[in-house]
Amino acid sequence: MTRASAFPTANPPTPEKHPVSDTHHGITRRDDYAWMRADNWQAVFRDPSLLDGRIRAHLEAENAYQAVLMAGTADLRGKLFAEMKGRIKEDDSTVPMKDGPYAYGSSFRQGGEQPRYFRTPRDGGAEEILLDGDAEAEGKAYFRLGGVDHSADHRKLLWAFDDKGSEFFTLRVRDLASAKELADQIPDTGGGGVWNAGDDGFFYTRLDDNHRPSKVFFHALGDKPENDRLIYEETDPGFFMDVGGTRANDWIMIGINDHETSEYRLLPASDPSAEPKLVAVRETGLQYDLEEGGDIFFILTNADGAKDFKIMTAPVANPVRANWQELVPHEPGRLILSVLGFKDHMVRLERKEGLPRIVVRERASGEEHFISFDEEAFSLGLSGSYEYDTEVMRFTYSSMTTPAQVFDYNMRTRERVLLKTQEVPSGHDPDHYVTRRLMAPAADGELVPISLLYHRDTPLDGSAPCLLYGYGSYGITVPSAFNTNCLSLVDRGFVYAVAHVRGGKDKGYGWYDDGKRSHKMNSFTDFIACARHLVAERYTQHDRTVAQGGSAGGMLMGAIANMAPADFGGIVAEVPFVDVLTTMLDASLPLTPPEWPEWGNPIASANDYKTIAAYSPYGNVAAHDYPPILALAGLTDPRVTYWEPAKWVARLRERKAGGNPVLFKINMDSGHAGASGRFSRLEEIAYIYAYALKVTGKA
Numbered sequence: 001m002t003r004a005s006a007f008p009t010a011n012p013p014t015p016e017k018h019p020v021s022d023t024h025h026g027i028t029r030r031d032d033y034a035w036m037r038a039d040n041w042q043a044v045f046r047d048p049s050l051l052d053g054r055i056r057a058h059l060e061a062e063n064a065y066q067a068v069l070m071a072g073t074a075d076l077r078g079k080l081f082a083e084m085k086g087r088i089k090e091d092d093s094t095v096p097m098k099d100g101p102y103a104y105g106s107s108f109r110q111g112g113e114q115p116r117y118f119r120t121p122r123d124g125g126a127e128e129i130l131l132d133g134d135a136e137a138e139g140k141a142y143f144r145l146g147g148v149d150h151s152a153d154h155r156k157l158l159w160a161f162d163d164k165g166s167e168f169f170t171l172r173v174r175d176l177a178s179a180k181e182l183a184d185q186i187p188d189t190g191g192g193g194v195w196n197a198g199d200d201g202f203f204y205t206r207l208d209d210n211h212r213p214s215k216v217f218f219h220a221l222g223d224k225p226e227n228d229r230l231i232y233e234e235t236d237p238g239f240f241m242d243v244g245g246t247r248a249n250d251w252i253m254i255g256i257n258d259h260e261t262s263e264y265r266l267l268p269a270s271d272p273s274a275e276p277k278l279v280a281v282r283e284t285g286l287q288y289d290l291e292e293g294g295d296i297f298f299i300l301t302n303a304d305g306a307k308d309f310k311i312m313t314a315p316v317a318n319p320v321r322a323n324w325q326e327l328v329p330h331e332p333g334r335l336i337l338s339v340l341g342f343k344d345h346m347v348r349l350e351r352k353e354g355l356p357r358i359v360v361r362e363r364a365s366g367e368e369h370f371i372s373f374d375e376e377a378f379s380l381g382l383s384g385s386y387e388y389d390t391e392v393m394r395f396t397y398s399s400m401t402t403p404a405q406v407f408d409y410n411m412r413t414r415e416r417v418l419l420k421t422q423e424v425p426s427g428h429d430p431d432h433y434v435t436r437r438l439m440a441p442a443a444d445g446e447l448v449p450i451s452l453l454y455h456r457d458t459p460l461d462g463s464a465p466c467l468l469y470g471y472g473s474y475g476i477t478v479p480s481a482f483n484t485n486c487l488s489l490v491d492r493g494f495v496y497a498v499a500h501v502r503g504g505k506d507k508g509y510g511w512y513d514d515g516k517r518s519h520k521m522n523s524f525t526d527f528i529a530c531a532r533h534l535v536a537e538r539y540t541q542h543d544r545t546v547a548q549g550g551s552a553g554g555m556l557m558g559a560i561a562n563m564a565p566a567d568f569g570g571i572v573a574e575v576p577f578v579d580v581l582t583t584m585l586d587a588s589l590p591l592t593p594p595e596w597p598e599w600g601n602p603i604a605s606a607n608d609y610k611t612i613a614a615y616s617p618y619g620n621v622a623a624h625d626y627p628p629i630l631a632l633a634g635l636t637d638p639r640v641t642y643w644e645p646a647k648w649v650a651r652l653r654e655r656k657a658g659g660n661p662v663l664f665k666i667n668m669d670s671g672h673a674g675a676s677g678r679f680s681r682l683e684e685i686a687y688i689y690a691y692a693l694k695v696t697g698k699a
Contacts, residue, residue, distance in 0.1 A: 006694050007628075007661050010068045013061040015650045024585065025606040029619070031582070032654075033647040042209050045166035045636050048668065059635070059646065059666050066630075066663040073690040076699055080488050080686035085679060086426035087484035095406050095419040097394065098122050099386035102154055113137065113679055117148050117157075130157050130176060137163075141669040142636075147192025150176075151199040152249050158202055160191045165636040165669065167191070168207055173221065186225050193219075194245040194252060197270040203231065203243045203252055211590035211638045213241045216254055218272040232265060232276050238593035239282075245269060246292040247388040251316075253290055259474060259597040262287045266319070279314075280321040290319075292388065293341040293363075299324060300339045306330035307509045311339060311348065328361075335508045340382060343389040345411040349382050351477070354437075354449055354500070354507055356380040358395060360411050371409060371416070375399045377437045377451055379479035394419075398482040400435040400453040400496075403428065424484060432456055433490065435480070440499075440526075440533035446514075448526045449500040449507070450533070451480040455490050465569075465696035466495040466540035468531055472503030472523035473552035474598060475512040485685050492698060495539050501526035501556075517600050518611055524559040531560075531567050543569040546692040550574030551640055554631075558617025558648065565624045570695035572688055574632045575640045578648040580616040581609070583641075590638045618644070621651045625658035628695045630688070633666045642666060663691075 017032035036055055043050045093107030102119040107127075109116065114133025120126065130150070137143030146160030146169040155176055160169040169191035173182040186193075186204060190213045193204035201220040205213035214237075217228040232254050234241045239261075244253045246269075254265040254276055261284050265276035280288060287309075288301035297319050299312040311328035314320070328336070333352060340347040346361045358371040358380060373380075383394035383406070391412045398404040403422035409415070434456050439447035458464050467489055471478055478498050486496045500506035503515025503523040515523040531547070534540050547568050549557045554576020561571050577583070584602050586592055600608030613619055629652065631645040649664040656662075665687070693699040 007069045010065060012065050012653055013058060015058055025609050033650045036646045037643040045638055046164060046168060048635050062664040063666060066665045069661055069663055073694060073699055077686045077690045080689050081682055083488045084485050084682045084685065087424045089423040089425055096120055097386050100154060104150060114145065131159055136161060151195045153199045156199065158193050160189060165634055167638050171204060184221055186219060194243055196272050197249050201272060205241055205243055210588060212237060216243050238596060240594055247386060248292055258594050260285055264290050279319050291339045291341045294343065298339050298341050298346060300336060308332055308334055309336040333508055335505055338382060340384050347393055349380065377435060377480040379481035400451060400480055400482060401430040401433045403482050440530045442529045443525050448530055450530050451498040453490055453496045458493055460538055462538040462541050464493055464495050464540050465544040465698060466497055466534055467546050467548055467692055468497045468499055469548045470499040470501055470527045470556050471549060471553040472501040472515055472556055475505045477504045477506050489689055497534060499527050499530035516598055521615060523556060524563055527556060527560050528564045528567060542567045544696050546570040546572065546695060548572040552577050554578060555580060555617060559615050561626055561629060562617060562620045565626045568627045570627050570692060571629045575634060575637055576631055576645050577640045579618040579644045581612045581619055584612060618648050618651060621655050623655055623657050626652065626656045626660055628660045629662045630691050631664045635666060635668050
């Protein structure tokens with residue numbers, strides 16, 4: 001297997017080696033490339049110009065190398081970008097959502113990169129622009145808006161921005177009558193805030209130097225940030241924390257959680273000086289979420305062995321666990337994903353037999369009904385409502401062939417109103433495409449779902465190339481949703497496939513449990529089984545299969561590259577988490593302690609150390625004939641730090657057999673989410689697709 005001839009000849013960067021060793025549980029490892037991690041990494045996240053010159057020179061050499069190898073794809077990338085841009089309604093806008101005298105929405109201007117936020121009178125009328133993202137981003141190499149929240153009196157706008165890609169957001173407050181910013185400016189926040197009931201201040205989380213949201217503060221408008229009142233401090237570095245509110249504007253909720261345990265503290269939105277009250281003490285493995293319900297809280301929880309979750313209620317006056325009462329019992333195989341409370345109804349989004357569904361419950365009678373759909377595989381989302389006392393809630397629907405649709409649904413009359421169908425300006429005929437759901441047999445007999453999209457004219461004789469996407473961590477399910485970008489591959493004869501491997505919740509909570517910690521290897525063997533099933537069913541061949549994944553899905557890419565390199569014609573790893581063991585051994589890194597429930601704690605446990613060491617991609621690079629590999633990263637990424645893929649690429653080149661190239665493209669102006677504007681992101685996707693076409697001989 002070789003695709004080296006698809007690329008021009010060039011010499012890759014040859015980094016220096018400076019061996020560093022560590023010993024844990026009697027096992028010693030050596031790392032020749034640990035020097036690529038900047039000693040001042042926290043400062044670099046805030047100001048990339050502080051990066052050590054030796055590291056910068058190496059990263060720039062990597063960018064120069066990939067530019068040479070991909071130079072012949074410039075025209076193709078331009079065509080792909082134009083196609084994808086042509087499928088976007090450039091001046092697209094959301095359907096405004098009603099709240100009191102106004103309806104709020106967002107839109108883009110023709111050619112704009114960033115969203116604008118606007119409002120109209122409640123029943124329609126002239127738009128008033130509240131915040132123009134393009135104007136705020138002007139002159140900045142990177143810009144991303146965070147939370148945008150209007151006050152209940154509709155006079156002020158609380159908004160956040162990040163202009164480094166490091167996800168340290170600054171909060172600002174805009175007076176909507178004058179369209180001017182108030183003096184209030186809070187740096188280093190988590191990206192959002194919640195107004196108090198009086199609309200004269202807000203609650204927010206502040207990030208520490210290790211990028212952890214460890215403190216919740218209250219800021220009184222007009223006061224200095226250093227005077228902000230500390231509401232709650234989380235001292236355990238293994239827990240995330242956020243602060244939210246209710247649509248009735250009566251409660252402030254402080255949510256504390258890791259990947260398997262949660263805890264809530266409450267205080268009245270009308271009394272920022274109140275001491276937050278604990279709902280249920282954190283208990284390892286106990287998860288619960290609170291949702292407003294007037295005189296009660298709805299509680300979505302896995303308590304009492306409810307693995308796929310159940311819904312309980314508790315009085316707002318004293319919602320401690322002893323007062324929880326069961327409302328919707330646990331049903332194995334029916335995973336309840338989320339709950340929305342309204343004055344007269346409760347809505348839940350759940351997944352059964354791999355497909356989502358919406359269930360509406362009348363609170364007074366307990367009568368329930370489903371919102372039904374016809375297609376074989378589809379995606380649903382609950383948009384909810386700004387208002388609590390309403391009969392109308394909003395949801396979204398799409399499939400791999402059907403553009404996204406937005407509906408308003410009357411929960412009492414059951415009337416469904418189509419508000420908007422996603423426009424594809426360059427045209428889209430669903431009849432030209434086929435979507436299918438396959439089941440790939442895994443090594444242990446489980447059946448792994450695969451979602452497929454291909455053009456109806458694509459031959460299914462094994463000759464088609466295939467892009468196989470996977471993630472498989474944190475219980476995240478990749479939806480079978482409409483994606484205009486992948487049509488550029490599908491229209492060129494590709495089969496586009498999503499492998500719903502263990503580690504997500506595609507087949508219930510047990511599907512997640514069977515793909516984490518000691519069972520993590522299932523994620524990798526599932527993905528390999530999906531690739532082999534697609535070949536066995538003659539959708540493609542191994543040398544025409546390009547695997548793609550990002551973040552924890554990038555770790556999946558690194559693992560399958562080590563385990564089954566001959567099964568793939570190319571691999572794309574975006575912001576890949578590939579040095580799992582080293583990162584999990586470093587408690588100072590932003591996400592390490594909160595990640596231990598997902599991967600294990602190799603500092604405390606020799607078994608966890610050995611489990612992670614057995615699959616961590618960087619530690620298992622060997623003398624295989626790897627397929628061509630493309631790694632992409634962002635310099636200021638606080639989630640998957642840039643040095644992980646940089647080191648991985650260096651070790652791959654050093655140890656691999658064969659002549660297939662390893663490319664590394666690093667964005668020196670961005671972080672985990674990639675380029676910040678909507679069109680800048682399309683340029684990155686065009687680059688990835690050009691690479692996929694190149695390695696499969698279609699470029």
